[in-house]
Amino acid sequence: MEPFEENYTAWVDGLLPPTEAAAFEAGLGPRRAEAEREREAWRATSELLRRHAAAPPMPNAEFFRHALLRQIEVTPSAVPAGERRVPFWRLFWASAACAGVAVLVSLSLLGPGAGGSAPQFQAQILEARPGDPAISAIPVRRGNLTVLWLDGLEYLPAEGRP
Amino acid sequence: MRAWLLALLTIALYAAPGGARAESEVVWTALIYATNEANPAPMPKPLAAFGDKLESLLGYNQLRILSEHRRTMDGGGAAERWLLPGKPFCLSVQSTALPDHQYLLALQLFQEKRLLVKTEAKLARNSPIFFRGPLYGRGQLVIALAVE
Numbered sequence: 001m002e003p004f005e006e007n008y009t010a011w012v013d014g015l016l017p018p019t020e021a022a023a024f025e026a027g028l029g030p031r032r033a034e035a036e037r038e039r040e041a042w043r044a045t046s047e048l049l050r051r052h053a054a055a056p057p058m059p060n061a062e063f064f065r066h067a068l069l070r071q072i073e074v075t076p077s078a079v080p081a082g083e084r085r086v087p088f089w090r091l092f093w094a095s096a097a098c099a100g101v102a103v104l105v106s107l108s109l110l111g112p113g114a115g116g117s118a119p120q121f122q123a124q125i126l127e128a129r130p131g132d133p134a135i136s137a138i139p140v141r142r143g144n145l146t147v148l149w150l151d152g153l154e155y156l157p158a159e160g161r162p
Numbered sequence: 163m164r165a166w167l168l169a170l171l172t173i174a175l176y177a178a179p180g181g182a183r184a185e186s187e188v189v190w191t192a193l194i195y196a197t198n199e200a201n202p203a204p205m206p207k208p209l210a211a212f213g214d215k216l217e218s219l220l221g222y223n224q225l226r227i228l229s230e231h232r233r234t235m236d237g238g239g240a241a242e243r244w245l246l247p248g249k250p251f252c253l254s255v256q257s258t259a260l261p262d263h264q265y266l267l268a269l270q271l272f273q274e275k276r277l278l279v280k281t282e283a284k285l286a287r288n289s290p291i292f293f294r295g296p297l298y299g300r301g302q303l304v305i306a307l308a309v310e
């Protein structure tokens with residue numbers, strides 16, 4: 001709370017010491033008359049509440065409390081008890097629908113190649129570094145086949161069967 | 163509310179990335195001798211699906227498998243290393259499983275102890291990679307890698 005609001009509240013309630021109250025009133029300046037009207041109105045309201053706030057004593061408090069509790073117990077609920085649970089058939093159909101969606105998602109993710117009829121991904125040569133400057137390595141692709149052509153290799157005679 | 167939670171759980175179970183590699187896969191590597199013959203032998207079974215394209219791409223009508231190696235991948239993402247031994251060629255393969263039936267390969271092709279080429283490649287199902295090697299005898303040596 002701001003200092004002014006704290007001082008104002010204490011001033012309205014008459015809690016400020018006389019010296020601080022006088023300083024506060026001097027600080028109000030041209031708004032002092034308005035502030036005093038508010039203080040009087042607040043004091044009148046407080047007095048009124050103080051005089052009439054006390055509730056009349058209830059002669060049979062225990063009886064009324066008991067009657068209220070019984071009324072609450074017998075009042076029917078807005079939602080019947082049987083309908084508060086999710087019925088089994090709704091669970092079943094929701095699960096079946098979700099399983100169907102999951103199958104469709106799986107098929108769309110895995111694609112027709114999942115069964116082995118067509119590849120979803122192609123082989124790929126990421127890097128080829130010849131170990132000899134005389135050798136060159138060039139990747140060539142045709143459809144789903146990838147060939148790395150190695151040129152510059154020495155011819156091997158037939159007698160050296162691999 | 164419970165129905166929607168059940169639905170979300172169902173979708174999560176169906177669409178989980180792990181479901182893309184339900185069964186174990188085999189990476190096949192082979193050393194192949196390619197020649198042109200008057201009466202070519204049928205294409206070896208692992209290459210049958212790529213026969214025509216392979217013939218036109220390599221320029222040979224007969225392919226004969228000289229040695230081959232099959233490696234079952236566990237799909238756990240850990241790198242696996244093996245060798246395709248041959249004489250005078252040797253292929254060193256380090257393979258790491260990626261999602262969606264793909265494999266990241268680090269390949270080293272040696273002739274005796276001489277490193278010919280070092281390659282990094284992604285291998286995918288139904289999309290093999292071939293190395294067109296040196297001329298040999300009446301034809302050419304080819305190295306194949308495929309996911310079976």
